[in-house]
Amino acid sequence: MSSPGDILDLISRGDAATRADLARVTGMARSTVAQRVDTLIAYGLVEERETGASTGGRPPRVLRLATERNCVVGVDLGATHCRVALMDIGGTLLADREDPLRITEGPEAVLRHIDERMHELLAQAGRPLAAVKAIGIGVPGPVEFATGRPVNPPIMPGWHEFPIPDYFTSRYDLEVLVDNDVNALALGEVRHGSTAADNLLFVKVGTGIGCGIIAGGRLHRGAQGAAGDIGHIRVPGADTAACRCGNTGCLEAVAGGAALAARLAEAGVPAADGRAVVDLVSSGDPLAVRLVREAGRDIGDVLAGLVNFFNPEAIVVGGVMAAAHEHLLAGVREVIYQRSLPLATHRLTVVPTEAGEAGGALGAGRLAIDHILDPRNIDRALAAHAAGAAPAAR
Template sequence: MIMETDHLLPNPLGAGGPSGPSGVFQLLRDGTPKTRTELADRTGMARSTINDRLAALTELGLVGSATDGASTGGRPPRRVALLPEARLVLAVDLGASHLRLAVCDLLNRQLAAAEEPVDIAAGPEQLLGRVLERADELLTRIGRERRAIMAVGIGLPGPVHFGTGRPSRPPIMPGWDGFDVPGWFRQHLSALVLVDNDVNIMALGEHSQLSRSAEHFLFVKVATGIGAGIISGGRLQRGAQGIAGDIGHVRVSSGDGIFCRCGNEGCLEAVASGSRIAAILREAGHPEISTGGDVVRLVDAGDLEAMGAVRQAGRDLGEVLAASISFLNPEVIAVGGRMAAAGEHLLAGVREVVFQRAMPLATQQLDIRQAVEHHGAGTRGASILALHHALSPAGVDALAAAAAASPAPAAD
């Protein structure tokens, strides 16, 4: 079982941390070359111990010699550093109607990426098979093989029990309930597999792109569905069953008589999602509008009815966010997803209600903004999730144990 215990924000390991190779490795994860003396000073270990730890990490293929450090006289100090492309991670963002995936190195630099439309209702076997096909294509493009992948991070558009990686009664994912996603991947890859809700991984990706540090952050996705990813105290919050942030099924005042696909009346998703706005505009005389993307194009064309419908959706969203602010007190709220492309028309409605209803102290310095990452937040967050666990002390120790049990080349 996988437990989320590590802080998401930088927490360099110093003396008193793990004493094995993984402890030394944590100091090299940032990619900055360091001398053996620097590592000994940071950890409190003897130089001979540092040499032993580095030898073990070198055998794993994770670290190697860097360019010589500056010398103050005599022989220049030899430095060691992380080898970013020694291993790879596969990042997958699987939505209701899209598949995005990327192959990244150990510094989370994207080496190759792909995107295509899919239908999540096609089921897990077909779609995960497609993921692996596209992954093979990306690996071929950069001259690597599957054995180079040390971890997979994947986001799914529904509730996920993070400890098992199994979807839990996802409303728009027929055939996925309880499916063993990590188990399926392990039939094809010798890699750690992390599965989470797609909004959670988007929150991780967007949070990493903030221009200022924010330990209290709320990411809101407005598309076919509506959901939120919560980072509080620097930690991603999933809740007991993995549905923390499921704001799409909170009742709003304008939802009377409108039934949601979950079976309840008046849910935010039923009145403010992209598909609902499209339905409203069709009823108003725009038969060509069928998706949230169509709505955004109509807004961009200056259609007043579309602008008004999007702004009202923003007000409905603002009603739920005003209550969320009282609970979570975030510093930054970023709104992403397909409907966020409507820009200030959506955000104006959100701000109108939030600043009217939320406590002044909570909104005094609150930044409500459009997400920076329009399409890449999911894959960026999936790779962050995979790297966070694979390169943790426990992850490196597990890699060392596996290598000892069955030695294999670290890279192609």
């Protein structure tokens, strides 16, 4: 405690704006505070400026995060798109861009694309490459968070165990965090959306179905980082649909965008994927509307159990299928309120995402910011810096 990392934490949260504040809040000697602050300034994370307003004598000097010199990049990788966002370390979006990109093109091509976009956005925002301290990347598949390697990701052929961070850390002096896209979306929702909740589920309904979990204000990844994989929970009373995982009755096989598209195609209504289903719903196709509403009920049946188990304040629904949210959420709400316990639902909100298309990239950027500003990581980086070594590449 009261390490340089803790001092930075107080400054970035706005709990202390001057050296005198820090001495008062921490109870540390003025000389110790000065030493810690000077270290952070030398390292470039904090800057000290004279304020215009003086009350006579020497004008007070105010400490703040050095947002000009410290940025992060947030990346949202989908099956067929890539969004890259440049943010400063205070969380302000500086520039972003989305392109169509097939994740099946493989790690080298996709990571090169991210690399190029990063340079373009930096040029656009007028920031040097050295300002980028970390990159956060959300990918559409399971990831071992500690190493940044995808683990048997079903829709990412060629990515299994690929060490994503190495691509960047071998080229640049920065850190790389890789996480499942729904975790980035959940984090983006609580930090950038209007849903302030300590216990929140972000349910992404796209081709598949996944869930990001905020428990007690923090991302819950579980023991192996596999938490939130709700697409293969068995839907009560839906045992016939075969799933690509080998089981039957999985939520994804019953209510995912791909499953709905297949069912429409079987009925003679051409639909290639979830987006096509949403288009049919928008145009008022009665079968598509009915299937989406039924899918909502099936999702609601699984979520009703999770509401009893987890007791969240909010469920936020995103992903491609959320564009048909009137019908989807109607089904979800219907079953949750019918099946969950009254104590767990009487203040529960079930809403479509507000962060929208940009949510995943902003959440991934937030993952990078939280990592850089974590007091333990600051102290580790400073120790390496002091020892004359380059900051460790995680």
